[in-house]
Amino acid sequence: xxxxxxxxxxxxGETEASATAAPEPVPRQSTGVSFVYKEExxxxxxxxxxxxxSASNDNGPRTGPSTLFEALxxxxxxxxxxxxxxxxxxxxxxxxxxxxxxxxxGEGENAVARTSEGxxxxxxxxxxxxxxxxxxxxxxxxxxxxxxxxPIAGPSAILSWILAGLTxxxxxxSYMELSARIPTRGSCYVFCYATLGEFAAVIGGxxxxxxxxxxxxxxxxxxxxxxSSLVSHxxxxxxxxxxELALDPFAALLQIMVVMLCLCKLDLGKKVINVLTxxxxxxxxxxxxxxxxxxxxxxxxxPNIFKDYDTFFPEGVGGTVRGTSxxxxxxxxxxxxxxxxxxxxxxxxxxxxxIAGTLIGxxxxxxxxxxxxxxxxxxxxxxxxDDDGNGGTNFEDAxxxxxxxxxxxxxxxxxxALLPLVVLVSFMPQPELLAAMSEDHLIPSLxxxxxxxxxxxxxxxVAGAVLVLITLxxxxxxxxxxxxxxxxxxxxxxxxxxxxLRCGNGGKMVSSRVVRKWAGALWLFxxxxxxxxxxxxxxxxxxxxxxxxxxxxxxxxxxxxxxLSLRKIDINRQEFDDITTKKEIFMTPFIPYTPGFAIVxxxxxxxxxxxxxxxxxxxxxxxxxxxxxxxxTVKHLKKRSRPSxxxxxYKEDVETNFARCGDDDRVVVx
Numbered sequence: 001x002x003x004x005x006x007x008x009x010x011x012x013g014e015t016e017a018s019a020t021a022a023p024e025p026v027p028r029q030s031t032g033v034s035f036v037y038k039e040e041x042x043x044x045x046x047x048x049x050x051x052x053x054s055a056s057n058d059n060g061p062r063t064g065p066s067t068l069f070e071a072l073x074x075x076x077x078x079x080x081x082x083x084x085x086x087x088x089x090x091x092x093x094x095x096x097x098x099x100x101x102x103x104x105x106g107e108g109e110n111a112v113a114r115t116s117e118g119x120x121x122x123x124x125x126x127x128x129x130x131x132x133x134x135x136x137x138x139x140x141x142x143x144x145x146x147x148x149x150x151p152i153a154g155p156s157a158i159l160s161w162i163l164a165g166l167t168x169x170x171x172x173x174s175y176m177e178l179s180a181r182i183p184t185r186g187s188c189y190v191f192c193y194a195t196l197g198e199f200a201a202v203i204g205g206x207x208x209x210x211x212x213x214x215x216x217x218x219x220x221x222x223x224x225x226x227x228s229s230l231v232s233h234x235x236x237x238x239x240x241x242x243x244e245l246a247l248d249p250f251a252a253l254l255q256i257m258v259v260m261l262c263l264c265k266l267d268l269g270k271k272v273i274n275v276l277t278x279x280x281x282x283x284x285x286x287x288x289x290x291x292x293x294x295x296x297x298x299x300x301x302x303p304n305i306f307k308d309y310d311t312f313f314p315e316g317v318g319g320t321v322r323g324t325s326x327x328x329x330x331x332x333x334x335x336x337x338x339x340x341x342x343x344x345x346x347x348x349x350x351x352x353x354x355i356a357g358t359l360i361g362x363x364x365x366x367x368x369x370x371x372x373x374x375x376x377x378x379x380x381x382x383x384x385x386d387d388d389g390n391g392g393t394n395f396e397d398a399x400x401x402x403x404x405x406x407x408x409x410x411x412x413x414x415x416x417a418l419l420p421l422v423v424l425v426s427f428m429p430q431p432e433l434l435a436a437m438s439e440d441h442l443i444p445s446l447x448x449x450x451x452x453x454x455x456x457x458x459x460x461x462v463a464g465a466v467l468v469l470i471t472l473x474x475x476x477x478x479x480x481x482x483x484x485x486x487x488x489x490x491x492x493x494x495x496x497x498x499x500x501l502r503c504g505n506g507g508k509m510v511s512s513r514v515v516r517k518w519a520g521a522l523w524l525f526x527x528x529x530x531x532x533x534x535x536x537x538x539x540x541x542x543x544x545x546x547x548x549x550x551x552x553x554x555x556x557x558x559x560x561x562x563x564l565s566l567r568k569i570d571i572n573r574q575e576f577d578d579i580t581t582k583k584e585i586f587m588t589p590f591i592p593y594t595p596g597f598a599i600v601x602x603x604x605x606x607x608x609x610x611x612x613x614x615x616x617x618x619x620x621x622x623x624x625x626x627x628x629x630x631x632x633t634v635k636h637l638k639k640r641s642r643p644s645x646x647x648x649x650y651k652e653d654v655e656t657n658f659a660r661c662g663d664d665d666r667v668v669v670x
Contacts, residue, residue: 123343123344123345124270124340124343124344124345125344125345125350126350126353126354126357127274128270128273128274129337129340129344129350129351129354130354130357130358130361131270131273131274131277131278132270132273132277132336132337132340132354132425132428133333133334133336133337133354133355133357133358133361133362134277134280134281134357134358134361134362134365135273135276135277135280135421135422135425136333136334136336136421136422136425136426137330137331137332137333137334137358137362138280138281138284138361138362138365138366139219139280139333139418139419139421139422140330141327141330141331141362141366142284142287142365142366142369143394143395143415144394145326145327145329145330145366146366146369146370146373146394146395147373147377147393147394147395147397148326149323149326149327149370150370150373150374150377150393152315152319152322152323152326153313153315153319153320153322153323154311154312154313154314154315154319154374155305155306155311155312155314155371155374156312156313156314156315156317156319156320156323157320157323157327157370157374158367158370158371158374159320160320160321160323160324160326160327160370161327161330161363161366161367161370162363162367163320163321163324164324164325164327164328164330164331164363165331165359165360165362165363167324167328167601168328168331168334168359169359170594170595170597170598170601171491171494171495171595171598171602172334172335172355172356172359173498173588173589173594173595173598174491174494174495174497174498174588174595174598175187175334175335175338175355175494176351176352176355176356176586176588177352177498177585177586177587177588178191178338178494178497178498178501179337179338179341179347179351179352179355180347180348180349180351180352180585180586181348181501181585182194182341183341183342183344183347183348183351184341184342184436185339185340185341185342185343185432185433185435185436186205186339186432186433186436186437187208187335187336187338187339187341187429187433187494188204188205188207188208188335188338188490188493188494188497189201189204189205189208189433189436189437190436191204191493191494191497191498192204192493192494192497193440194497194501195496195497195500195501195504196493196496196497196500198440198442199628200493201440202442202624202625202628203489203493203621203625204490204493204494205433205437205442205624206486206620206621206624206625207486207487207489207490207493208339208429208433208486208490209430209433210482210483210486210487210620211332211333211335211336211426211483211486211487211490212336212339212426212427212429212430212433213426213427213430213463213466213467214467214470214479214483215426215483216255216258216422216423216426216427216430216467217251217255217467217470217471217474217476218476218479218480218483219419219422219423219426220248220251220252220254220255220258220420220423220471221248221251221471221475221476222419222476223251223254223416223419223420223423224236224248224250224251224254226412226415226416226419227250227416229412230412230413230416235248235249235250236248236249236250237249246475247472247473248471248472248473249472251471251472252468252469252471252472254420254423254471255423255427255464255467255468255471256464256468257420258420258423258424258427258464259427259460259463259464259467259468261424262424262427262428262431262455262460262464263455263457263460265453265455269424269428272424273421273424273425276418276420276421276424277421279414279417279418280414280418280421281365283410283411283414283415283418284365284368284369285365286407286410286411286414287369287372287395287411288365288368288369288371288372289372290372290376290399290404290407291371291372291373291374291375291376291395291398292368292371292372292375293372294375295375302375302376303375303378305374305375318541318542321542322542325605325608327366328605329484329487330362330366331359331362331363332484332487333422333425333426334355334358334359334362335355335490335491335494336425336426336428336429337351337354337355337358338351338355339428339429339432339433340428340429340432342432348584348585349584352586369395372395373393373395373398376395376398376399376402377393377398377401395411396408396411396412399411427463427464427467430463430467431447431456431459431460431463432456434447434448434456434459434463435447435448435456435459436448438459441635442628442631442632443631446458446459446462447459447462478612478613478616479616481609481610481613482613482616482617482620484609485606485609485613485614485617486617486620488602488603488605488606489602489606491598491602492523492598492599492602492603495595495596495598495599495602496519496522496523496595496599498588498591498595499515499519499522499569499591499592499595499596500515500516500519502573502588502591502592503515503569503570503572503573503574503591503592504516504519504569504573504574512572512573512574514568514572515569515572515573515574518565518568518569518572519565519569521561521565521568522562522565522566522569522596522599523599525558525559525561525562525565526558526562526596526599526600526603527603528554528555528558529555529556529558529559529561529562529600529603529604530555530600530601530602530603530604530605530606530607531555531603531604531606531607532551532552532554532555532558533552533555533556533559533604533607534555534604534607534608535548535551535607536548536549536550536551536552536553536554536555537551537552537555538604539608559600562596562600565596566592566593566596569592569596570591570592570593573591573592
């Protein structure tokens with residue numbers, strides 16, 4: 001059967017009429033395997049039905065078209081219906097459907113399907129992943145948020161850090177299980193693609209871009225500002241004398257250096273991250289020793305913050321709760337570990353441990369640093385607040401007030417030297433995300449092309465150039481809250497993905513429509529409950545204003561409806577037996593209630609941002625959704641303009657090998 005070069009052919013589990021197709025063969029038993037092969041982007045679309053297929057190709061010749069052969073091998077090796085657990089698009093270079101079937105918990109094998117173009121010479125161990133997580137999470141939390149939260153909660157901010165970590169853990173459970181079952185590049189994007197569909201995956205990809213690349217560019221500008229303060233010299237270039245139009249060449253230079261480092265082999269990048277993370281942890285321990293350690297050795301020189309209730313809770317329990325809402329964002333970054341799962345050793349085992357270790361380590365170090373600052377600075381008299389009651393004192397100012405000049409400069413220099421680590425960790429997952437989207441034909445194919453060292457070189461060139469320009473020219477004061485909104489939305493998408501995986505798919509070819517409808521109701525009532533409860537009850541209560549009863553009633557009713565939705569999901573769940581019996585895979589407890597409550601809490605946190613932040617975020621989403629529909633339309637029109645050939649593959653044919661004959665790209669069944 002001939003095929004013109006650069007054309008495409010489509011095979012289906014059932015015969016489909018086509019003007020160019022061969023006459024329909026005598027009916028035989030269909031495999032139910034369906035895949036699309038395109039020479040241009042080496043893309044494969046795989047489906048599997050109830051067919052019980054055998055894998056007799058493992059030792060066969062691999063001289064045929066690699067994409068087609070790998071697609072066939074993937075399809076026949078699974079032996080069970082898994083479409084509900086898989087992304088519908090798998091490429092030869094994709095790790096979404098590795099041959100060891102990690103979605104069901106592989107036997108400890110590496111879950112990454114390497115490409116034939118090249119294999120990365122390095123891989124990530126548990127220590128490497130933990131360094132990425134802690135290195136990217138500890139930063140603004142210790143150096144900035146500890147001072148910001150002290151006037152709000154007083155010494156009880158120590159508890160606020162613990163409560164914020166536990167709140168974040170509810171969403172982290174979903175990341176821990178999904179990254180173990182689907183250990184691939186893409187994080188939230190891939191989780192959504194596998195369970196919620198392509199459109200939800202696009203939204204997740206936009207949110208992750210805000211969290212990874214865009215936030216890294218903003219941190220680079222923050223680093224430039226701290227460097228400017230350290231050297232007491234203005235480093236940016238202001239146009240018209242206004243900071244809003246300032247160009248920041250030093251921040252752009254830092255972003256260029258980060259991109260160049262990522263263009264090197266993974267071994268070099270992870271060594272740099274490991275060393276800088278160890279130094280950062282040592283710096284945080286130094287801050288803790290200078291404050292809490294000094295208070296322990298000389299208790300008479302420091303206030304007793306545990307003396308009584310009023311001392312520890314100067315603003316009451318409400319202040320502690322308000323501090324928890326602020327400090328939640330000090331843990332943002334733990335999910336960056338998930339995007340590196342495709343490069344992890346034994347990802348099914350180490351990913352949950354790395355995520356849990358990141359959260360626990362960040363919570364303990366941040367709470368200890370808060371304890372240290374509580375001993376160093378007394379906020380009870382309000383002397384550290386501005387006229388609006390805002391502000392706080394960071395460690396540098398606290399050391400300066402104590403006359404500890406050396407400690408002050410160690411802190412200042414250390415922060416400037418180590419903040420680039422956060423920029424590096426923020427950029428590293430961005431090419432992985434773009435590669436996953438490219439494999440699904442949502443962006444051009446150059447983004448998932450690897451070189452001989454396993455690096456997405458063209459991907460990094462393009463992404464790095466865009467981020468350098470953003471770092472150079474765009475101020476970030478207004479974007480930080482928008483980034484936080486994107487992170488919270490990505491948390492909710494991941495939580496919903498886990499609900500659909502554990503309760504909605506049930507091993508069927510299609511997910512349960514009943515569960516899908518109640519998951520939509522969970523979002524609707526969860527959003528209403530979170531937003532109305534905040535604006536009608538919690539915010540007025542914390543501000544000392546009058547409670548808005550209509551909004552409060554709507555919030556309470558919506559929260560009750562949320563509980564009902566979760567109960568309906570639980571009643572109609574279709575648990576996949578193979579999922580529940582795999583003991584080596586981490587399993588989120590109390591499904592669907594744990595991710596369901598996390599969704600409500602995330603909406604509650606989203607409600608605390610301004611209407612302007614929401615409008616900017618929605619506009620950002622709209623631009624990318626518009627691009628998505630435009631790009632898909634153009635791809636569809638190009639696809640229809642190319643000739644195609646349609647065939648039917650049968651079970652007995654699947655058990656044979658494909659081979660290439662001659663130089664005319666003819667494909668035959670041997």
